[in-house]
Amino acid sequence: MMTRERAGAVAQAEPEAIQQFLTFRIGQEFFGMALTQTREILEYSGVTEVPLMPKFLRGVINLRGEVVPVIDLSVRIGRDPIQVQRRTCIIVVELEMEDQQHILGLLADAVSEVIEIAAGDIEDVPAFGARIRADFIQGIAKRGQDFIVLLDPNNALSVRELAHLVEVELQ
Numbered sequence: 440m441m442t443r444e445r446a447g448a449v450a451q452a453e454p455e456a457i458q459q460f461l462t463f464r465i466g467q468e469f470f471g472m473a474l475t476q477t478r479e480i481l482e483y484s485g486v487t488e489v490p491l492m493p494k495f496l497r498g499v500i501n502l503r504g505e506v507v508p509v510i511d512l513s514v515r516i517g518r519d520p521i522q523v524q525r526r527t528c529i530i531v532v533e534l535e536m537e538d539q540q541h542i543l544g545l546l547a548d549a550v551s552e553v554i555e556i557a558a559g560d561i562e563d564v565p566a567f568g569a570r571i572r573a574d575f576i577q578g579i580a581k582r583g584q585d586f587i588v589l590l591d592p593n594n595a596l597s598v599r600e601l602a603h604l605v606e607v608e609l610q
Contacts, residue, residue, distance in 0.1 A: 456558040462551040465513045469587045476532050480550050483527040509544035516571045521546050534592055556580045
């Protein structure tokens with residue numbers, strides 16, 4: 440049987456949890472999303488626009504026979520729409536919400552890299568000053584001189600909230 444002191448020493452000796460994040464750029468800001476939720480990255484080759492949709496929904500793409508909505512992440516977080524350029528891409532993510540799998544495409548200015556961040560290096564969401572809804576942010580990580588806003592996809596990409604915004608736009 441392990442004593443309380445021994446259990447504490449073992450817990451301290453365990454390595455800190457490290458997570459992998461796909462980092463990408465929107466404008467001049469860096470964002471990250473858990474790599475486990477990323478399915479693939481596609482070179483931007485256009486989307487099919489859907490009439491009467493909110494500005495954040497750029498359209499849909501055909502991904503091997505599956506219709507995938509493409510969300511302009513810049514608009515979703517309250518910025519100007521992304522201007523398509525050479526490095527513009529679509530990050531295909533797979534999210535599980537309400538016991539259902541949802542596949543979404545996220546329009547980003549550019550993908551940067553996959554990085555590993557220790558759980559202890561992720562700071563809490565600032566109480567003020569962030570130009571994004573606090574519930575969209577999982578935390579903030581520092582990489583060199585840059586800060587990376589780690590998105591909480593269950594809130595930032597909530598299928599229920601996105602569907603509600605589409606309904607409001609159609610009324």
